[in-house]
Structures are given as structure tokens and as C-alpha cells.
Amino acid sequence: QVQLVQSGGGLVKPGGSLRLSCAASGFIFSDYYMSWVRQAPGKGLEWLSFISTSSAHTNYADAVKGRFTISRDDADNSLYLQMDSLRPEDTAVYYCARGGGSWFDFDFWGQGTLVTVSS
Amino acid sequence: DIQMTQSPSSLSASVGDRVTITCRASQSFFTNLNWYQQKPGKAPKLLIDTVYSLKSGVPSRFSGGMSGTDFTLTINNLQPEDFGVYYCQQSYMTPPTFGQGTKLEIK
Numbered sequence: 001q002v003q004l005v006q007s008g009g010g011l012v013k014p015g016g017s018l019r020l021s022c023a024a025s026g027f028i029f030s031d032y033y034m035s036w037v038r039q040a041p042g043k044g045l046e047w048l049s050f051i052s053t054s055s056a057h058t059n060y061a062d063a064v065k066g067r068f069t070i071s072r073d074d075a076d077n078s079l080y081l082q083m084d085s086l087r088p089e090d091t092a093v094y095y096c097a098r099g100g101g102s103w104f105d106f107d108f109w110g111q112g113t114l115v116t117v118s119s
Numbered sequence: 120d121i122q123m124t125q126s127p128s129s130l131s132a133s134v135g136d137r138v139t140i141t142c143r144a145s146q147s148f149f150t151n152l153n154w155y156q157q158k159p160g161k162a163p164k165l166l167i168d169t170v171y172s173l174k175s176g177v178p179s180r181f182s183g184g185m186s187g188t189d190f191t192l193t194i195n196n197l198q199p200e201d202f203g204v205y206y207c208q209q210s211y212m213t214p215p216t217f218g219q220g221t222k223l224e225i226k
Contacts, residue, residue, distance in 0.1 A: 035215075044217055047215045047217070050213075059213050101169070106163070106165060109163060111162060
């Protein structure tokens with residue numbers, strides 16, 4: 001069965017960095033677009049970034065452009081989000097999600113990982 | 120960016136009721152509209168994609184509809200397990216955007 005297992009969250013100071021990972025199994029990872037979506041405490045869902053197959057294309061929400069970098073390792077069936085210059089407003093649960101029928105039909109999600117940016 | 124506006128923001132209904140959640144888009148697009156259900160502490164779950172298409176395993180009491188830029192999620196014969204927050208999302212263009220959510224409480 002399809003599984004996306006996340007790791008790498010935690011507490012970080014403003015201006016710090018963190019790398020999130022998402023390990024995929026149960027499907028041909030290299031065939032799918034992947035995205036990161038976050039949810040601030042008590043708030044709604046916010047798409048952050050996607051990466052296409054073969055890492056040919058990436059795109060970012062304005063809120064994280066220039067600070068976050070998405071990448072993938074198809075040999076290792078893994079998705080990553082490198083987060084730099086973190087701000088308190090980046091505090092959220094971060095989800096990886098698979099793009100199903102279209103790039104942005106998020107048909108499977110990771111379990112989520114909490115990132116807290118605080119001094 | 121396409122703005123998605125959901126209504127109501129919350130509702131309370133009884134088992135057996137029929138409930139409808141509406142999502143209005145700020146501009147017209149085709150049928151690239153999805154609905155998700157999220158339960159506390161859990162990841163969202165895709166219920167319906169492309170307006171009408173029920174995902175595998177989702178009960179048939181869930182259905183989607185559209186009229187112009189207005190999209191609807193209808194739940195017939197509401198069940199206790201249907202509580203949670205429901206989000207619409209457009210997948211037509213980058214950035215994909217979500218509605219603000221509708222919290223459904225079972226009386």
C-alpha cells in the first residue's frame with residue numbers, strides 16, 4: 001500500500017535551518033509529482049512547493065520562495081524540503097503529498113511533522 | 120492566485136441529515152476541484168477529485184457538484200464518522216489553493 005513516512009521536524013530558532021524528509025513506498029515514486037503542504041496551528045492548508053518527475057521542474061509559494069528548496073532522490077524514493085532562514089510564521093505541521101491524477105490532486109499524504117520556530 | 124471561499128465556516132447537523140458545503144472560486148476554471156476531509160491530528164484525505172469523482176473507498180453518501188464557479192460537497196444520511204473539517208481545493212493552476220475549511224460537527 002502507498003505510504004509516505006515523514007521525519008525531520010522539531011524546534012528551531014528564528015533564522016535557523018531544518019530539513020524535512022518524506023520516504024515513499026508502495027508505488028513507483030519516480031512516476032509522480034510530489035508537493036509539500038503546511039498547516040499553521042488552528043489554520044487551513046497552504047501549498048508550499050512541488051517537484052516534477054525527474055526533478056525537471058519545481059515551483060514555490062511566494063511565502064517560501066528563496067528560503068525553501070524542494071528536492072527528490074528517486075533512487076532512494078525520498079522527497080526533501082530544505083528550510084532556511086526560518087521565521088516564527090513558518091511554525092506549522094508540514095505534510096508531503098503525492099500528486100495523483102493531476103499534479104495537484106493530493107491523493108496520498110504523509111503523517112505530518114511539526115516544525116516550531118521560536119527563540 | 121485563485122481564491123477559494125467556503126461556506127459555511129462551521130455547521131452542526133444530526134445523524135441522518137443532509138448537509139451541503141459550498142466553495143466559490145474567484146475565477147472560472149474547468150473541473151479541477153477537489154474535496155478533502157481532515158480529522159483532528161490527522162492528514163487530509165482526498166474524498167472527491169475533478170468535482171464529481173469519488174475516490175476509492177469513500178462512501179457513496181458523499182457527492183460533488185458544480186454550477187459555474189460554485190462547487191458543492193453534499194453528504195447524504197450523515198453518519199457520526201463524518202465529523203471533521205472539509206476543504207475544497209483547486210488544482211487548475213499554480214499555486215493550488217484551498218478554501219479556508221468548513222468544520223462539521225455532529226450533534
